[in-house]
Amino acid sequence: MRRLVKWVVAVVVIIVLGVGGYWLFQQHKTTTTEQDKTPATKQVKLVAIGDSLTQGIGYANDHKGYLPDLKNDLQKAYYVKLSSSNYGIGGLRSDQIDKRVRTNQKERASLKKANVITLTVGGNDLLQSLEKSIFVSSNKQLDSKLTPVKKTYRKKVQRLIKDIRAVNPNATIYMFGIYNPVYVYFTNATMITNAVAQWNVVNKSVAQQSDNVHFVSISKQLTYGQYQSAASKAKLKQEVTKSNSKYVSASSVESLLQNQTSKEKNDYLSDEDHFHPNHRGYRYMAKTLAGVMGKYESWQSK
Template sequence: MRRLIKWLAVVVVLAIIGGGGYWYLHQQQTATTEKDKTPTTKQVKLVAIGDSLTQGIGYANDHKGYLPDLKNDLQKAYYVKLSSKNYGIGGLRSDQIDKRVRNNAKERASLKKADVITLTVGGNDLLQSLEKSIFVSSNKQLKSKLSPVKKTYQKKVERLIKDVRAVNPNATIYMFGIYNPVYVYFTNATMITNAVNQWNVVNKAVAKESDNVHFISISKQLTYGQYQTAAEQTKLKQQVSKSNSKYVSASSVESLLQNQTSKEKNHYLSSEDHFHPNRKGYRYMAKTLASVMGKYESWQSK
């Protein structure tokens, strides 16, 4: 009897040891399997080129723009680690951005290694065109003067994309549209908004006809700011005394921007210059860009 009890005790001990070993091995295998399921974080190189919207002019004088928010958004949503280079320079037109793509060795070297390229272009082209007496007194005159300038601009943007592709044939390119920064002050000046819309048509068309190029629309939010509904815009028209005419002179716009001392009425634009995005505006650009990227990139979501 004692011998039987002894053998039973041995069997129980062995069973416990064996069970414990099995549990340990099972836990190790489970942990290894779970670890294997975790996607490897992908290193993504982004190069930003363009004008002041890329440089980041508009808030805090840090000239970082939308890139820091974009990095945070992407790294929170995907298994990616984003590194970026910013080659934006305020005031550049499309042909000047293109010239840097063709001739700036440092920029070309970065573009060549990029997985993603972002581009802001068009605002300075349009501004220069409007300053050259495109402020007119009828829609017919506006269309007549805009048409040849628009065609020239489209050829410049097509050349720009072609030259970027010559440096990097494979990177995904995301091209921003532009917006009307003075809408809240010249609400009835539909000619300005119409001109902005025409330039956005060009950017969108060039993106559509190009391989792996995507258009990012920011006009509605940055143009109208917090005045997004028809009722809010109608009320704004009644409030803004300087927005009674459809057609305004370049000097009127310039004077307003230079002499504006009050807080910016558009909650998405800077009170410093009443022209570029503020912190909220750049945050919107980053969020919109990240959303579009999610549709075209093959990154693993978290």
């Protein structure tokens, strides 16, 4: 009888161990399978070139701009590990950005290794053009002055893209548009608004006509800030005494910016210079760029 009991107990133990071992094996197999399904993290090298919007001027003087937020956004949304290099320099025009692409060996070496290239260009070209268009009193006169300059600017941007491609034929290029930083002070100055719109048309069309180049629009948010509705814009016009002229000189704009001591009226621009984005503005640039990237990159979503 004792032998029978021992035999039964032994059989039960064997069965329990067998079932438990099989369950553990299946659990391990399932866990391993799930781990195998997780996409590998892709190493992405981003190189940012351009003017002050790339350098990051306007936000606490840390010169980081939109890149830190972009890195966080992409790594939260995709299986990517982003590393970046920032070659932005405030004040550069399109031809000066291009010259660095052609001659700066450190920048060229970095561009060559890039998977993604971001570009801010056009704001300083437009500022220079508007400074030469002080004495205009109609959109017709403004268009007459800007048309030849705009054609020249288009050729410069096309050459810039071509020279980037000579260094790196394969990286995806994302080109930002520009915005009107003084709209909240010169709300009726259609001269500036129209000129910004024309420059954005150039950037967008060059991007569309180039392989693997995409336009990133930031004008609406950074120009109008929190004044997005028709009612808020109408109220702003009533509040701003300097908004009663459609055509303002570049010197008037410069004077206002230099003498502005109050808090910036546009919630997306800097209190320091009333011209460049603040952290919220650069955060918007990063979010918008990440959204455009999501349409064109083949990264696995988390």
